[in-house]
Amino acid sequence: MAKVVKIALAGEGGQGVQSVAQIIAEAANEEGREALYIPNFGVEQRGGVSVAYLQIGDEPIGAPKFQTADIVVALSDRAVRRTNKYVGPETVFVYDNGIEDIEEDLPKNAKKVLGIPAIEVSKKELHPRVFNIIIMGAVIKATEVVAVDDAKAAIEKKLGYKFEKNPKLRDMNFRAIERGMELVASVM
DSSP states (O other): OOSOEEEEEEEETTSOHHHHHHHHHHHHHHTTOEEEEEEEEOTTOTTSEEEEEEEEESSOOOOSOOSSOSEEEEOSHHHHHHHGGGOOTTOEEEEETTOOSOGGGSOSSOSEEEEEOHHHHHHHTSOGGGHHHHHHHHHHHHHOOSOHHHHHHHHHHHHHHHHHHOHHHHHHHHHHHHHHHHHHHHHO
8 A cells, every 4th residue: 555545434423333343443553554543523412523534554654634635534414514625636535324314414425325225234144333343344345444354353352252142243344344345345
């Protein structure tokens, strides 16, 4: 990877965007790469818009913030509106296509705007609690910023204690990554 990949993940507090950013950063660190993750959330945390800024590269990362992201992921109507300012002509914008009344708010200047049914898939195929892991799979596929096996290892590191109590959770989380990758591949 020649350049630093800049990622902005945004959603409502409690949707897990901060966890996704942490796991991806951990996977990048395990690959021996540079990773810089900065959380940003309102004082209310749960229920407020939460934004995770993540940069990953092979060289030292100069500045903690950025103007334009390579990929923006928005998981709520407020997140779509809040993250438009990080979109440029080379940005891939991913959003959950189950969000209503945002057509006018979707960026017009993005390289690609990709709607995926992450919430629907999590509810109907897996479990609502792995919605954020589906999103992580989407980010990994859209950016190829980390290897999927390294992402799975980072999930294992973060959630292994839960997997020991309930091994089915491991399979569900790993399937969620794969489904997120499939969803993005189907619309790219």
